[in-house]
Amino acid sequence: MQTWCLCQDKVSARFPGGRERWARVAGKNGRTTIVDVAKAAGTSVASASVALRGERGVSERTRAHVLAVADRLGYQPDQRARLLREQKSRLLGVTFSVDQTFHAEVIEHLYRAADARGYGLVLSATTSSRSEPEAIDNLLRDRCETLILISPELRDEQLADLAARASLVTIGSDLRVTGVDSLRSHDHQGIADAVAHLVELGHRDITYIDGGAMVMSSTRRAAYLDAMAGHGLDARTRVIAGRPTEESGVEIATAMLDGREPMPTAILAHNDMIAIGVLLTLRAGGVAVPGDVSVIGYDDTRMAALASIQLTSVSQDAAHLATAAVDRAILRAEGPVAAAEVVTPARLVIRGTTAPGPDHPRSG
Known part of the structure; x- marks a missing residue:
């Protein structure tokens, strides 16, 4: 306090604009605090707080003066501190995987939807060294109102246990647990549409690259097998074990190039990341895509739409899923609300990596 009093006498001389200018400079780390506003306005911190919150306890003249000073200083209230005082955080916790492009796109839309509704997001990532339970525990400590889990890899019993401690919404998972909202695209329909597109183009030798332990892997794999059978291509099915990464696509395409894996006329991948790894590796190895091999991904990420990629892909409509979540x-x-399961239509987005195959009338 002594430092403030000594300097205050010289404020007008040293800082044009008087005490208001001093308060702006005095704010810690460049952020004007309510203490700065109170000092500049010549009121107590309590009175400044009452005036800024619009509550009773100060005269209208004082309120107008405090608000004017706060505006000149560029004061921004600490929303998190205010919400904590109100015992309601208005924060939504989100878990996601750092190595999944689709998750990043969902998060962007989550931010837009939450901000439009006066809520904030707290993100907690899963990595190779940070498990999903650890990421969730971090959100629980931050007092998040509800947790949004993007493609959770939890078992049913783990999700049920978590639901007993927090409100939950899942995106991109077919887990069904009492009391947990589930939002996902119709993966079975999306894969079926992709296979149908390839068959219409005259492809019969269609290979599917699996997503390993990734959420929805079993659903998409089963959808591929069902779709092939529906077109009478049971004997032509081929599933290659993979991982949901671009590196996995590179490895599998390399095996095709050197003969360790058969080269099909069309490839359908679990996600865009695998498909892009396949696409770039085949092209680098002299295989024309789509001239020799057609490639389809899943998720319709931004990478898929790049001019140098132009990947045909199945869209989950990340914006719609995020807003609904x-x-x-x-x-x-x-x-309290009853749990809901929301399944949105998948949509095949046809770009430049699919073309007529050997059994199409236009071929040959």
Whole structure:
């Protein structure tokens, strides 16, 4: 306090603009605090707080003066501190995997939807050295109103146990647990549409690259097998074990190039990351895509739409899933609601990596 009093006498001389200018400079790390506003306005911190919150306890003249000073200083209230005082965080916790491009796109749309509704997001990532339970525990410590889990890899019993401690919404998972909202695209329909597209183009030798332990892997794999059978191609099915990464696509395409894996006329991958790894490796190895081999991914990420990629892919409509997830999360935060399962249509986005195969009338 002594330092403030000594300097205050010289404020007008040293800082044009008087005490308001001093308060701006005095704020820690460049952020003007309510203490700075109170000092500049010549009021107590309590009175400044009452005035800024619009509550009773100060005269209208004082309120107008405090608000004017706060505006000149560029004061921004600490929303998290205010929400904590109100015992309601208005924060939605989100878990995601750092190595999944689709997750990043969902998060971008989650931010937009949450911000439009006056909520904030707290992100907690899973990595090779940080498990999903650890990521979830971090969100619980941050007092998040509801947790949004993107493609959770939890078992049913783990999800049920977590649901007993927190409100939950999942995106991109077919887990079905009492009391947990589930939002996902119709993966079975999406894969079926992709296979149908390839068959219409005259492809019969269609290989599927699996996503390993990734969520929805079994669903998409089963959808591929069903779709091939539906077109009478049971004997032509081929599933290659993979991982949901670009590196996995590179490895599998390399095996095709050197003869360790058969080279099909069309490849359908679990996600865009695998498909892009396959696409770039085949092209680098002299295989024309789509002239020699057609390639389809899943998720319709931004990478798929790049001019140098132009990958045909199945869209999950990340924007719609994110908006619906935020709406459900807020409903859960505001009171008990019945669990909901929302399944949105998948949509095949045809670009430049699919073309007529050897059995198409236009071929040959």
